[in-house]
Amino acid sequence: xxxxxxxxxxxxxxxxxxxxxxxxxxxxxxxxxxxxxxxxxxxxxxxxxxxxxxxxxxxxxxxxxxxxxxxxxxxxxxxxxxxxxxxxxxxxxxxxxxxxxxxxxxxxxxxxxxxxxxxxxxxxxxxxxxxxxxxxxxxxxxxxxxxxxxxxxxxxxxxxxxxxxxxxxxxxxxxxxxxxxxxxxxxxxxxxxxxxxxxxxxxxxxxxxxxxxxxxxxxxxxxxxxxxxxxxxxxxxxxxxxxxxxxxxxxxxxxxxxxxxxxxxxxxxxxxxxxxxxxxxxxxxxxxxxxxxxxxxxxxxxxxxxxxxxxxxxxxxxxxxxxxxxxxxxxxxxxxxxxxxxxxxxxxxxxxxxxxxxxxxxxxxxxxxx
Ligand SMILES: Nc1ncnc2c1ncn2[C@@H]1O[C@H](COP(=O)(O)OP(=O)(O)O)[C@@H](O)[C@H]1O
Ligand SMILES: [Mg+2]
Numbered sequence: 001x002x003x004x005x006x007x008x009x010x011x012x013x014x015x016x017x018x019x020x021x022x023x024x025x026x027x028x029x030x031x032x033x034x035x036x037x038x039x040x041x042x043x044x045x046x047x048x049x050x051x052x053x054x055x056x057x058x059x060x061x062x063x064x065x066x067x068x069x070x071x072x073x074x075x076x077x078x079x080x081x082x083x084x085x086x087x088x089x090x091x092x093x094x095x096x097x098x099x100x101x102x103x104x105x106x107x108x109x110x111x112x113x114x115x116x117x118x119x120x121x122x123x124x125x126x127x128x129x130x131x132x133x134x135x136x137x138x139x140x141x142x143x144x145x146x147x148x149x150x151x152x153x154x155x156x157x158x159x160x161x162x163x164x165x166x167x168x169x170x171x172x173x174x175x176x177x178x179x180x181x182x183x184x185x186x187x188x189x190x191x192x193x194x195x196x197x198x199x200x201x202x203x204x205x206x207x208x209x210x211x212x213x214x215x216x217x218x219x220x221x222x223x224x225x226x227x228x229x230x231x232x233x234x235x236x237x238x239x240x241x242x243x244x245x246x247x248x249x250x251x252x253x254x255x256x257x258x259x260x261x262x263x264x265x266x267x268x269x270x271x272x273x274x275x276x277x278x279x280x281x282x283x284x285x286x287x288x289x290x291x292x293x294x295x296x297x298x299x300x301x302x303x304x305x306x307x308x309x310x311x312x313x314x315x316x317x318x319x320x321x322x323x324x325x326x327x328x329x330x331x332x333x334x335x336x337x338x339x340x341x342x343x344x345x346x347x348x349x350x351x352x353x354x355x356x357x358x359x360x361x362x363x364x365x366x367x368x369x370x
Contacts, residue, residue, distance in 0.1 A: 002065030038209030256318035
């Protein structure tokens, strides 16, 4: 096994007008599962291909297991890859597809068979070894691609959107399985996806990319809970984080005609962009609800969507819209008046000009009651 260290990688394609990766540095620890996530075109595949040795950087370096591999061809880097278009050979049986990398590496015959069998077992393919890819479902073909990649026991596993050709249900099932398998193998893994839920689910850490840069890297819940910039909060989570503009006045945050009791130290008489997750806003039906006291602020329900596990509300408040996640039993219809309270320790503050978190690393103490 081996750590991967990416140092200041810059890449501009000959036909490209801007950098596909713009000075990216990143470390994947030995045995870690790191997910690169971001919208289409942000440079994920380019970064992965430079680690693989399939694309040459303009500048910067890649180290694998302490060895500078920047100038080495792909086959000498000790890694294996799974691509979105799973690239298994149609004319080879499943057993020969899975064993392909082992034959290329001239592994001894008996060893080839045992490692092929082990990978096939891990991916539940043992009953299909003598079939051809055309005789398999899409999900099974994708399993073959993954089995082939893990059979070679590489130091580092690279995967580029390996689940994106599967339908939604299969993707969910295979995601959990993949997590189990990779955890068991303990292989250092760099995994690319545009799907934020997949990234959160799989990664020991996630690195959120935007426009050729890494906006934030950290443990999934850390990045979800404390986005370092507005983009990250908007990209992670379904629904995305709510954002609204307010003005900090003393210990109040004035939002339109409304005011919340929140202190933002070091940020007085200035506008702040406030981020809050739907599940950190509590909705109380009113009137007629015994719990509906004077607490909170008044809002109007525009849409109520049952999601099964919750009731997702779109509400109008202070001249804007908010997504609010209420309990599954919450009764509401369009036009209802409700009251909202914000768990103020969960409010996040951003500079409206830069959209970066107001305090790097830490966040303002807003833990006093509203
Ligand atoms: N072979 C290529 N030639 C020219 N431009 C490319 C090539 N591959 C990718 N790009 C461009 O580089 C940027 C990053 O692409 P890519 O790494 O594929 O992003 P992602 O995988 O995040 O969708 C995009 O603007 C894309 O159009
Ligand atoms: Mg890509």
